Amino acid sequence: MAFSLLVKNARTRFSGGKLLSIGIEGEKIAAVGENLPEGGAAQVIDAEGRLVTESFVNGHLHLCKVYTLEMVGQDALSSYHGGSMGGAMTAIEQASRVKDNYDEKWIIENVRKACRLAQKYGNTHIRAFADTDTKAKLEGVKALIKAREEFRDIVDLQVVAFPQDGVVRDPGAEDYIRKALELGADVVGGIPWIEYTDADMQEHIDRMFALAKEFNRDVSMLIDDAGDPGLRSLEMLAVKTLKEGWQGRVTAQHCRAMAMYREPYFRKILALLQKASIGLVSDPQTGPLHARVRDLYDSGVAVALGQDDIADAYYPFGRNNMLEVAFLAVHLLWMTTFSDMEIIYDLITTNAAKAMGIRGHVLEPGGNADLVVLNAGDVYHAIWEHEAPFRVIRKGKDVTLQ
Incomplete structure (x- = not known):
């Protein structure tokens, strides 16, 4: 399975501490799981254990x-x-x-x-x-x-x-x-x-x-x-x-x-x-x-x-x-x-x-590929520090402000 964008080593709010991969194809999330194939992905983001959530x-x-x-x-x-x-x-x-x-x-x-x-x-x-x-x-x-x-x-x-x-x-x-x-x-x-x-x-x-x-x-x-x-x-x-x-x-x-x-x-x-x-x-x-x-x-x-x-x-x-x-x-x-x-x-x-009537804003297969890779490993620290995300993904593309 080839992805247009793959986020690897990601924590999610409900992954129980496991590191997952999030495969994106076009503007949608195609797959979420452990050790998704990295080969063939047009772009790979290594979350390095950071929390990844909906934007x-x-x-x-x-x-x-x-x-x-x-x-x-x-x-x-x-x-x-x-x-x-x-x-x-x-x-x-x-x-x-x-x-x-x-x-x-x-x-x-x-x-x-x-x-x-x-x-x-x-x-x-x-x-x-x-x-x-x-x-x-x-x-x-x-x-x-x-x-x-x-x-x-x-x-x-x-x-x-x-x-x-x-x-x-x-x-x-x-x-x-x-x-x-x-x-x-x-x-x-x-x-x-x-x-x-x-x-x-x-x-x-x-x-x-x-x-x-x-x-x-x-x-x-x-x-x-x-x-x-x-x-x-x-x-x-x-x-x-x-x-x-x-x-x-x-x-x-x-x-x-x-x-x-x-x-x-x-x-x-x-x-x-x-x-x-x-x-x-x-x-x-x-x-x-x-x-x-x-x-x-x-x-x-x-x-x-x-x-x-x-x-x-x-x-x-x-x-x-x-x-x-x-x-x-x-x-x-x-x-x-x-x-x-x-x-x-x-x-x-x-x-x-x-x-707001926005459909599909959920981190799961079929959901919209609008995500943030935070500079924190959990919600508590994300709110405490309220820093800009490590990466911002919009419509399946990395749009992080450089």
């Missing part, structure tokens, strides 16, 4: 805003990071100043920088949000679509047309979402909780679903991102998903108000999420509240972690390094045992792929 998946990144913190100032950080997150809406209004000068020409340079970091850190799939509204117009979307094509062999960018300032409260934003979909945006975004009334929140969701159905697109919405247990847009989203038959095609981001839910209401929401097959992406490092990640995972919800921001008005750090995000999440979620860390690792690999 990393970033379920949430505002890619059009990366590296804009110094352009917009720091007042939004104070508003967004207040202990109860009561100023989250104010922070969004403050952060929107960056869009006064939005231009594809400078946005694309920032996006390229972030995509090169994704390559360095083995982050091969990103759900990338682009503000698409009456301020940003289509400048961010155009930059992200351009980057999607430039980096298509290195990172899969799912471009989300995102009405950051609302739909009802920003008349005209819906038209820009439509134009973005016509340009080729992959996912319909939304942020219903930012509307002023429950009726407007429902209208926001209804309008975005209408576009999703018309263009046959998945849906990804920022939900209840404030310290208000009275917010109900997650429930609205789940009910709408069931009504429209969009199960498995919807992802909710943040859902921070969940941290304040009373237990009976949380259990109701959990049942709706399960029934609607909604994925949920949490970003605990970018705000003082977060969704109940462990409870969601234990209940079978496709929960994931996201980078969310890189040096923008909401978060001053970030390297598109999902092992770094995992390291922070271990502390913030108090998931510090070795078994907890295995779960955290799922949230940046296999579980994250499920949340």
Whole structure:
């Protein structure tokens, strides 16, 4: 058996300490086992006992805003990071100043920088949000679509047309979402909780679903991102998903108000999420509240972690390094045992792929040949050290940034 690429002397998360070989043919994993024939392989990578896993998946990144913190100032950080997150809406209004000068020409340079970091850190799939509204117009979307094509062999960018300032409260934003979909945006975004009334929140969701159905697109919405247990847009989203038959095609981001839910209401929401097959992406490092990640995972919800921001008005750090995000999440979620860390690792690999609707992201014969050879022998040390991988494999090719 000849392979286009063979990774030998590899540990996997489930190999019981044995060293295996991973044979790749084209863009797929052809075989996994001990002592696969090396002869005839076009390229051989010796993992030398390092851990080899599925590559990393970033379920949430505002890619059009990366590296804009110094352009917009720091007042939004104070508003967004207040202990109860009561100023989250104010922070969004403050952060929107960056869009006064939005231009594809400078946005694309920032996006390229972030995509090169994704390559360095083995982050091969990103759900990338682009503000698409009456301020940003289509400048961010155009930059992200351009980057999607430039980096298509290195990172899969799912471009989300995102009405950051609302739909009802920003008349005209819906038209820009439509134009973005016509340009080729992959996912319909939304942020219903930012509307002023429950009726407007429902209208926001209804309008975005209408576009999703018309263009046959998945849906990804920022939900209840404030310290208000009275917010109900997650429930609205789940009910709408069931009504429209969009199960498995919807992802909710943040859902921070969940941290304040009373237990009976949380259990109701959990049942709706399960029934609607909604994925949920949490970003605990970018705000003082977060969704109940462990409870969601234990209940079978496709929960994931996201980078969310890189040096923008909401978060001053970030390297598109999902092992770094995992390291922070271990502390913030108090998931510090070795078994907890295995779960955290799922949230940046296999579980994250499920949340984003990525099929075949699993290290087994027939799976996608999107892999990382880590500079560690196990998950514990990989998260602890959160170094760039030794090798990054995308679509069956070694794309390690030299």
